[in-house]
Amino acid sequence: MSDRVQRVSAIQKESLSMPEDKKLLRMNREDLRHLEDAISTCRLCPLWQGRTLAVPGAGPAPARMMLVGEAPGREEDLSGKPFVGRGGRLLDRALQQAGLDRSEIFITSVIKCRPPNNRKPLKKETTSCLPYLEAQIKIVRPKVVCLLGNTAAAAVLGRQGIQALRGRIWQERFAVTYHPAAVLRNKNLMADFVSDLERLNSLQDK
Numbered sequence: 013m014s015d016r017v018q019r020v021s022a023i024q025k026e027s028l029s030m031p032e033d034k035k036l037l038r039m040n041r042e043d044l045r046h047l048e049d050a051i052s053t054c055r056l057c058p059l060w061q062g063r064t065l066a067v068p069g070a071g072p073a074p075a076r077m078m079l080v081g082e083a084p085g086r087e088e089d090l091s092g093k094p095f096v097g098r099g100g101r102l103l104d105r106a107l108q109q110a111g112l113d114r115s116e117i118f119i120t121s122v123i124k125c126r127p128p129n130n131r132k133p134l135k136k137e138t139t140s141c142l143p144y145l146e147a148q149i150k151i152v153r154p155k156v157v158c159l160l161g162n163t164a165a166a167a168v169l170g171r172q173g174i175q176a177l178r179g180r181i182w183q184e185r186f187a188v189t190y191h192p193a194a195v196l197r198n199k200n201l202m203a204d205f206v207s208d209l210e211r212l213n214s215l216q217d218k
Protein backbone atom coordinates (compact mmCIF):
# COMPACT_ATOMS: atom_id res chain seq x y z
CA MET A 13 0.00 0.00 0.00
CA SER A 14 1.35 3.46 -0.88
CA ASP A 15 2.00 6.04 1.87
CA ARG A 16 -0.90 8.16 0.65
CA VAL A 17 -3.38 5.30 0.62
CA GLN A 18 -2.24 4.28 4.13
CA ARG A 19 -2.71 7.86 5.37
CA VAL A 20 -6.18 8.16 3.83
CA SER A 21 -7.34 4.86 5.28
CA ALA A 22 -6.00 5.86 8.75
CA ILE A 23 -8.03 9.11 8.53
CA GLN A 24 -11.10 7.18 7.40
CA LYS A 25 -10.74 4.72 10.34
CA GLU A 26 -10.29 7.63 12.78
CA SER A 27 -13.37 9.39 11.46
CA LEU A 28 -15.46 6.18 11.57
CA SER A 29 -14.71 5.82 15.26
CA MET A 30 -15.40 9.50 16.00
CA PRO A 31 -18.73 10.57 17.53
CA GLU A 32 -20.95 12.59 15.18
CA ASP A 33 -20.62 15.84 17.16
CA LYS A 34 -16.79 15.65 17.05
CA LYS A 35 -16.90 15.03 13.28
CA LEU A 36 -19.13 18.07 12.86
CA LEU A 37 -16.83 20.25 14.95
CA ARG A 38 -13.85 19.18 12.86
CA MET A 39 -15.75 19.92 9.64
CA ASN A 40 -16.74 23.37 10.94
CA ARG A 41 -13.14 24.20 11.80
CA GLU A 42 -11.91 23.00 8.42
CA ASP A 43 -14.63 24.91 6.55
CA LEU A 44 -13.76 28.06 8.47
CA ARG A 45 -10.07 27.59 7.71
CA HIS A 46 -10.78 27.30 3.97
CA LEU A 47 -12.93 30.41 4.14
CA GLU A 48 -10.21 32.31 6.04
CA ASP A 49 -7.68 31.35 3.36
CA ALA A 50 -10.03 32.65 0.66
CA ILE A 51 -10.61 35.91 2.55
CA SER A 52 -6.90 36.42 3.27
CA THR A 53 -6.04 36.23 -0.42
CA CYS A 54 -9.22 37.90 -1.74
CA ARG A 55 -8.95 40.44 -4.57
CA LEU A 56 -12.66 40.85 -5.32
CA CYS A 57 -12.54 44.60 -4.61
CA PRO A 58 -9.67 47.13 -4.57
CA LEU A 59 -9.40 47.16 -0.75
CA TRP A 60 -6.88 44.30 -0.94
CA GLN A 61 -4.28 46.76 -2.26
CA GLY A 62 -4.20 48.72 1.00
CA ARG A 63 -4.46 45.92 3.51
CA THR A 64 -1.71 44.65 5.80
CA LEU A 65 -3.86 41.68 6.80
CA ALA A 66 -7.43 40.78 6.03
CA VAL A 67 -9.58 40.28 9.14
CA PRO A 68 -11.82 37.25 8.53
CA GLY A 69 -13.15 37.06 12.10
CA ALA A 70 -12.50 34.98 15.18
CA GLY A 71 -14.35 32.63 17.45
CA PRO A 72 -15.66 29.12 17.80
CA ALA A 73 -17.78 27.20 15.29
CA PRO A 74 -20.47 26.38 16.07
CA ALA A 75 -21.23 29.39 18.29
CA ARG A 76 -24.57 30.42 19.71
CA MET A 77 -23.92 34.10 19.11
CA MET A 78 -22.28 36.08 16.34
CA LEU A 79 -21.41 39.80 16.35
CA VAL A 80 -21.01 41.63 13.05
CA GLY A 81 -19.28 45.01 12.84
CA GLU A 82 -18.56 47.33 9.93
CA ALA A 83 -14.93 46.97 8.80
CA PRO A 84 -11.47 46.56 10.32
CA GLY A 85 -9.69 49.64 11.64
CA ARG A 86 -5.95 50.28 11.93
CA GLU A 87 -5.20 47.90 14.79
CA GLU A 88 -7.32 45.15 13.26
CA ASP A 89 -5.53 45.57 9.91
CA LEU A 90 -2.17 45.20 11.64
CA SER A 91 -3.12 42.21 13.78
CA GLY A 92 -5.60 40.36 11.53
CA LYS A 93 -7.96 40.12 14.55
CA PRO A 94 -11.44 41.70 14.86
CA PHE A 95 -12.21 44.42 17.41
CA VAL A 96 -8.83 44.76 19.09
CA GLY A 97 -8.61 48.59 19.03
CA ARG A 98 -10.40 51.12 21.27
CA GLY A 99 -13.79 49.99 20.01
CA GLY A 100 -12.81 46.40 20.79
CA ARG A 101 -11.84 47.27 24.34
CA LEU A 102 -15.20 48.99 24.83
CA LEU A 103 -16.93 45.95 23.32
CA ASP A 104 -15.08 43.69 25.80
CA ARG A 105 -16.29 45.82 28.73
CA ALA A 106 -19.87 45.77 27.43
CA LEU A 107 -19.81 41.98 26.89
CA GLN A 108 -18.46 41.48 30.39
CA GLN A 109 -21.18 43.72 31.89
CA ALA A 110 -23.79 41.75 29.93
CA GLY A 111 -22.46 38.47 31.34
CA LEU A 112 -21.14 37.31 27.97
CA ASP A 113 -17.84 35.58 27.35
CA ARG A 114 -16.03 36.85 24.23
CA SER A 115 -14.35 33.47 23.73
CA GLU A 116 -17.76 31.87 23.12
CA ILE A 117 -18.84 34.38 20.47
CA PHE A 118 -17.91 34.47 16.79
CA ILE A 119 -16.92 38.06 15.98
CA THR A 120 -16.51 39.46 12.48
CA SER A 121 -17.42 42.43 10.27
CA VAL A 122 -19.25 42.90 6.99
CA ILE A 123 -16.04 44.08 5.29
CA LYS A 124 -12.89 42.04 5.88
CA CYS A 125 -10.24 44.58 4.70
CA ARG A 126 -9.64 48.07 6.10
CA PRO A 127 -11.04 50.93 4.01
CA PRO A 128 -8.59 53.86 3.56
CA ASN A 129 -8.65 56.23 6.57
CA ASN A 130 -11.47 54.14 8.06
CA ARG A 131 -14.00 55.60 5.64
CA LYS A 132 -17.41 53.93 5.34
CA PRO A 133 -17.41 50.91 3.01
CA LEU A 134 -18.67 51.58 -0.52
CA LYS A 135 -21.69 49.71 -1.86
CA LYS A 136 -19.57 47.70 -4.30
CA GLU A 137 -17.17 46.70 -1.48
CA THR A 138 -20.08 45.48 0.63
CA THR A 139 -21.53 43.55 -2.31
CA SER A 140 -18.19 41.81 -2.97
CA CYS A 141 -17.61 40.93 0.67
CA LEU A 142 -21.11 39.90 1.79
CA PRO A 143 -20.91 36.29 0.50
CA TYR A 144 -18.08 35.68 3.01
CA LEU A 145 -20.35 36.72 5.89
CA GLU A 146 -23.17 34.58 4.52
CA ALA A 147 -20.82 31.58 4.38
CA GLN A 148 -19.64 32.27 7.95
CA ILE A 149 -23.24 32.32 9.20
CA LYS A 150 -23.87 28.96 7.49
CA ILE A 151 -20.78 27.39 9.08
CA VAL A 152 -21.09 28.94 12.57
CA ARG A 153 -24.89 28.41 12.74
CA PRO A 154 -25.49 31.07 15.42
CA LYS A 155 -28.85 31.29 17.12
CA VAL A 156 -28.50 35.06 17.35
CA VAL A 157 -26.59 37.38 14.99
CA CYS A 158 -26.13 40.84 16.44
CA LEU A 159 -25.55 43.53 13.80
CA LEU A 160 -23.46 46.37 15.24
CA GLY A 161 -24.41 49.66 13.60
CA ASN A 162 -26.01 50.87 10.41
CA THR A 163 -23.49 49.45 7.94
CA ALA A 164 -24.09 45.88 9.17
CA ALA A 165 -27.86 46.42 9.44
CA ALA A 166 -28.06 47.86 5.91
CA ALA A 167 -25.87 45.12 4.40
CA VAL A 168 -27.73 42.21 6.01
CA LEU A 169 -31.30 43.46 6.50
CA GLY A 170 -31.43 46.25 3.92
CA ARG A 171 -32.59 48.58 6.72
CA GLN A 172 -31.03 51.46 8.65
CA GLY A 173 -31.86 53.51 11.72
CA ILE A 174 -30.58 51.93 14.92
CA GLN A 175 -33.22 53.45 17.19
CA ALA A 176 -36.03 51.94 15.13
CA LEU A 177 -34.28 48.59 14.61
CA ARG A 178 -33.22 47.93 18.23
CA GLY A 179 -35.24 45.72 20.53
CA ARG A 180 -36.62 43.34 17.89
CA ILE A 181 -35.59 40.08 16.30
CA TRP A 182 -35.49 40.31 12.51
CA GLN A 183 -35.84 37.28 10.23
CA GLU A 184 -35.83 34.99 13.29
CA ARG A 185 -32.18 35.44 14.26
CA PHE A 186 -30.91 39.01 13.62
CA ALA A 187 -30.77 41.79 16.20
CA VAL A 188 -29.44 45.32 15.81
CA THR A 189 -27.62 47.52 18.29
CA TYR A 190 -25.06 50.34 18.30
CA HIS A 191 -21.60 50.01 16.85
CA PRO A 192 -18.96 50.25 19.64
CA ALA A 193 -17.44 53.30 17.85
CA ALA A 194 -20.77 55.12 18.27
CA VAL A 195 -20.73 54.28 21.98
CA LEU A 196 -17.13 55.58 22.21
CA ARG A 197 -18.33 58.88 20.71
CA ASN A 198 -21.37 59.07 23.00
CA LYS A 199 -20.86 57.37 26.37
CA ASN A 200 -24.56 57.88 27.19
CA LEU A 201 -25.30 54.98 24.81
CA MET A 202 -23.35 52.47 26.93
CA ALA A 203 -26.26 51.50 29.21
CA ASP A 204 -28.53 50.73 26.22
CA PHE A 205 -25.71 48.91 24.44
CA VAL A 206 -25.17 46.67 27.49
CA SER A 207 -28.89 46.07 27.97
CA ASP A 208 -29.26 45.05 24.28
CA LEU A 209 -26.43 42.54 24.72
CA GLU A 210 -27.95 41.30 27.97
CA ARG A 211 -31.24 40.65 26.23
CA LEU A 212 -29.48 38.68 23.49
CA ASN A 213 -27.61 36.72 26.12
CA SER A 214 -30.91 35.54 27.56
CA LEU A 215 -32.34 34.82 24.06
CA GLN A 216 -29.45 32.61 22.95
CA ASP A 217 -30.15 30.24 25.86
CA LYS A 218 -33.80 29.68 24.91
Ligand code: URA
Pocket residue numbers: 067080081082083084085088093094095096099100120121
Ligand atom coordinates in the same frame (compact mmCIF):
# COMPACT_ATOMS: atom_id res chain seq x y z
N1 URA B 1 -14.83 48.02 13.79
C1 URA B 1 -15.46 47.03 13.14
O1 URA B 1 -16.57 47.20 12.68
N2 URA B 1 -14.82 45.86 13.01
C2 URA B 1 -13.62 45.61 13.53
O2 URA B 1 -13.10 44.50 13.41
C3 URA B 1 -13.01 46.66 14.24
C4 URA B 1 -13.63 47.86 14.36
